[in-house]
Amino acid sequence: MRNYEKYTGILLLAIAITLSACKDDSYVRPTVLITSSVSYDTLIQPIFNASCAISGCHVPSAQTPDLTAANSFNNLWNYGLVDTAAPASSLLYEHLTATGGQSQMPPVGPISPTMEGEILAWIKQGAQNN
16 A cells, blocks of 8 residues: 555656646747838738728828738838837737737737738838838
């Protein structure tokens, strides 16, 4: 009977160590590194069209900023959402990646790591209206 108690104690200790080693380290998805030139019109605005400028979200008379094609570029700058001096700290990028204490946008789920990379590259390249 003593061996049973000994092995039970060892088993419980092993389980306790295993469970204490498991902690919730928030997983951060890696952003895909984009090294090619990024065009606002051909890459960035389509991301907004599909994920942001949709009914009830970032369209006129809904959530600010308005990210529809006619207004998005100016609104990104007017609302201070891009920072070419610190691209990864841009509010736009922080919202899309749920970093810097910002809430996840879009709220229905993240955009792809490639799209995140394109937006980060566009900001790094000067956030131009090209």
